Amino acid sequence: MDWLWWVGASLLFALIEIISLDLVLIMFAGGALAAAGANAAGAPLWLQILVFAVVSILLLVALRPYLLRSLRSRTPLAETNVAAHVGRTALAVDRVTELGGRVKLVGEVWTARTEQDAPPIPAGADVRVVRIDGATAVVTALPAQHPTV
Template identity: 70%
Template sequence: MDWLWWVGAGLLFVLIEIISLDLVLIMFAGGAFAAAGVNAAGGPLWLQIITFAVVSAALLFSLRPWLLRHLRHRMPLTETGAAAQVGRSAVVVSRVTEMGGRVKLQGEIWSARTVDGSPELATGTEVRVVRIDGATAVVQSVASDSHTV
């Protein structure tokens, strides 16, 4: 009946995986179910622990990358948070230089700086976010955007 502990751990990993959707804990669940099988067959605790670790690692390093590639192929990854701001337009609310400034991006005020070598941007200039560097939006003028394309 000790195998039920492994099954319980496996089910707990599955439930937490449903919430997180990282495809990590489901691999641990597979290891726990394998360890439950070893326990049910009468294997000692040390063999159960090794089985759990080996099966979990094997699933994590072999099955997870394949699943992620397959899922991303079927469903494109949607950027969230700061990464989702790249490519969006903003308006300068406080002069922006290579050293700093402020822009209004998606209704929020962000600290910003220009792309290296870009001229300073005056208040009211429309800009495009090139990248996010920490909590700072790196921007360039939409007008200079069209000249570089």
């Protein structure tokens, strides 16, 4: 009946994996199931632990990279939170210099600055977010678009 401890550990690893989605703990769950099999076959505890470690490492090294590649190729990466703002256009609310300024980005006013040695951007100009540095949007000026008549 000691094999039930290994099965319980495997289930616990699998449940935590559902939360983390790193494909690490599920490999430990596989190792725990292998150790449960070793226990059911009558192996001593030291051998069960060795089976757990070896199978877990083999799964991590051999199976996890394949699963990650497969998962990433089928699921497009969707940027969220701050990373989603990089590349977006915004409107300069105030003059933006390398020391500071403000832009309106996706309906919110953000503190902003330009890269060092970049020319100041006047209020009302369109800008593109280059990166987010803390709570500050680092922006660059977009070329002025002249309406065609």
